[in-house]
Amino acid sequence: MIPNDNPIFHMSPIPLWLEDFSEVKKQLDCWRGQGVQDLRQHLRDNSAEVLECARKIKIIQVNRRTLELYEANHFEHLCENLGRIFQQDMLLTHIDELAQLWEGKTHFINTAVNYTIAGKRLDIQLRCTILPEYEHDWSQVLISTENITPYQNARRLAEKNRQLAEARFNFSPTSLWVEDFSSIKARLDQLRAIGIDDFSTFLDVHPDFIQQCIKDIVITDVNQATLNLFGAPDKDTLLKNTHRIFSNEMTQTFRNQLIDLWKGKIHHQHEAVNYALDGSIRHVLLQFTVFPGYEDTWSTVQVALVDITARKKAENYLEYLGKHDVLTKLFNRTFYTEEVNRLERNLQRPVSCIFIDLNGLKEINDHFGHDAGDEQLRRMGNVLTQLIQNTQYTASRIGGDEFVVLLPNADEASLHSSLQSLRELMIIDNQYHSIHPISLSVGHASSRPNERIEDTLRRADKHMYMQKKQYYARLNPQ
Structure with missing residues (x-):
């Protein structure tokens, strides 16, 4: 037993309460006699009985630290304000305490929320012990209510930060x-x-x-x-x-x-x-x-x-635009120039080339509109794409109606094979588009020993212009 005048009780740095739970014990015995088996569920279903049971607790004495914690002037001041100290937050906690007593425990630890008389929230670690020799009637119960608010605040802050970090990650x-x-x-x-x-x-x-x-x-x-x-x-x-x-x-x-x-x-x-x-x-x-x-x-x-x-x-498309003609999907003059320089630097021989010019494109534009002219250019792009597919050859549009096919490692025989394929592809295309057939002037050349590629290209270009001249001579005979 802890007598009311025990100096250890009053000088303890932890808030202590000496209470009488004898009426609580009688109430638990009554419920047991009424056949209650699951006390937790019974109290959840009858919350009013939790409050009624709490009111049966009698406070015998508290120490000085208790009065300080709860901002009470004296013992009577504390007892007069128990309704402020133990508010609705205590219901679930008190259910757990009653259930542990119901299960025969004479000592247990719990956490709870209390309030000072002035209304300040307190997180409490509650330790309850039925004192020896009072187990038969619970008339002497010692309770400590240690203030763990700083610790709980730190935990809440850590949990808040954890949730914030998790939200930042997830979202x-x-x-x-x-x-x-x-x-x-x-x-x-x-x-x-x-x-x-x-x-x-x-x-x-x-x-x-x-x-x-x-x-x-x-x-x-x-x-x-x-x-x-x-x-x-x-x-x-x-x-x-x-x-x-x-x-x-x-x-x-x-x-x-x-x-x-x-x-x-x-x-x-x-x-x-x-x-x-x-x-x-x-x-x-x-x-x-x-x-x-x-x-x-x-x-x-x-x-x-x-x-x-x-x-x-976007970068790839810009790179594509830098080296391709949008209308025909063939390479453009920039790529053509770079490719000629590359072949010259690598001394790659033989190199053959085909120069192509569309005959009568201006007349198509003048009589049928630029859409018709653009369609002819697109058709030419499709034909040349088919011509070079599965090869190392390249086809470029180097001017309005001018095209060049570069054929690295192609000798005279390979060149003439490609020219024959070009003629066959043009026949098929013109059969399909018979209203506006495409007419070509074609020049070609294969590199000679020790000849610069530029000179090979010049010979092919000259050959193409000769064909162009012959086309217009036949079109407008003197």
Whole structure:
């Protein structure tokens, strides 16, 4: 027993309450006699009985620290304001306390919410003990109400920050992956330990090392933007199909990543090619970082994938426009000039060429409109595309109605074979478009020993203009 004048009770730094639970015990015995078996459910269904039971508790004494905590002037002041101290928040807690007593426990620990008389919220760790020799009637129960508000506030703040970080991850518009690279770090550390210095050469000699490292990656989590980017309905589907997302193109990218990591670059970025689950391409900017605090293990890293597919398509289209004629889909004069210079630098011989000029295009434009003229140019593009398909030859539109086919490694026999194919393709095309047949002036040449390609082209161009002159002479005889 703890007498009311016990100095330890009054001097304790923890708030202490000495209470009489004898009426509570009688109430529990009454419910048991009425056949109540599940007390928790019974009290949830009859919340008024919880309050009634709480009112049966008699406070015998409290210590000075209790009065200070609850901002009470004296014992009577405290007792007069129990309704403010123990508010609705206590109901569920009190149900749990009664249930533990119902189950025969004479000591238990719980957390609860109390309030000071002035209305300040308190998080309490409550310890309840039925004192020895009073187990028969519960008339002496010692309760401590330790203030754990700072601790609970810290926990709530940590939980809030965790939820915020989780929300930022899940709802980020950027594809985010959390991965474990610890096995990869162990592999790299092992290589250093056995004396490997030139890591790039090591990868050239042991390309299988890259594949081993790829298999070592453990994907911990991905966010919703990742599922959207790769067209996956859920995380499980995505993780089961990573082999479809990371294709062979990723090997070179990952090789560069390994070299960066070997050099100590735990924050780096690379462009990469991935694929959605429907097979469509995804160009991404991969940004890799080892999380702070995990620099020694790499057990938690983040990979952010920024979708740059649209940008890549725009870049490729601009590159295409730089070297192609939009109307005919053939190469343009810029490409033609670069290709001639390349062939000349490489001393590639023999080289043959075909110069083509459309006869009467101006008349078509004048009489039937530029749409009709453009259609003839498109038809010519289709014919030349068919002519060079499955070959190393190139076809370019170098002027309004002028075209050149370059035939590297083609001798006279190959040149004449291509000319025959051109004639046959033109016959088929003109049969299909008989209203506006295409007429061509064609010049051709094959390089001679020690002849510059420029001179070969000049001979073919001259030959084409001779045919052009003959065409108009036949059209307008003197």
